[in-house]
Amino acid sequence: MRFATAWRNALVLIAFTTVCLAGCGQPSGTAQRGARVYAMHCQACHGQHGEGGLAPELTGEHYHKNVSQTIAWIKYALPPMPQLYRAPLSEQEVDDVSVFVASL
Numbered sequence: 001m002r003f004a005t006a007w008r009n010a011l012v013l014i015a016f017t018t019v020c021l022a023g024c025g026q027p028s029g030t031a032q033r034g035a036r037v038y039a040m041h042c043q044a045c046h047g048q049h050g051e052g053g054l055a056p057e058l059t060g061e062h063y064h065k066n067v068s069q070t071i072a073w074i075k076y077a078l079p080p081m082p083q084l085y086r087a088p089l090s091e092q093e094v095d096d097v098s099v100f101v102a103s104l
């Protein structure tokens, strides 16, 4: 009985690790697609090149937030930053634009 439980736990662990190796927590965005999302949804406030305007500049944003933190910021945006996820931005678009922001 005990052995079976240990064995099951090991299997769960292996399954989980395999899923994680396949991309757990790895944002799947590309800066190229992100640039388009940025131009449509962010540039009006953050400036054409992330230089800022109505909203703070985003150049060098990667010094304060990694890509995952930027994704979280956009998903759980609090005023005055608008809530753009789940509409108009999809999960993929949030990933893409966050990778793009990290490149500014």
Ligand code: HEC
Residues within 6 Å of the ligand: 037, 038, 041, 042, 043, 044, 045, 046, 054, 055, 056, 058, 061, 064, 070, 073, 074, 079, 080, 081, 082, 084, 097, 098, 101
């Ligand atoms: C309506 C204007 C507006 C739009 C559109 C907008 N933002 Fe913002 N954003 C803001 C404001 C204002 C802040 C500052 C919020 C604060 O400091 O609490 C902010 C803050 C941020 C920050 C954090 C900056 C920091 O200093 O840490 C990030 C990252 C960000 N925005 C990314 C984006 C992205 C990416 C988009 C497009 C998907 C976007 N924003 C669209 C207004 C906007």
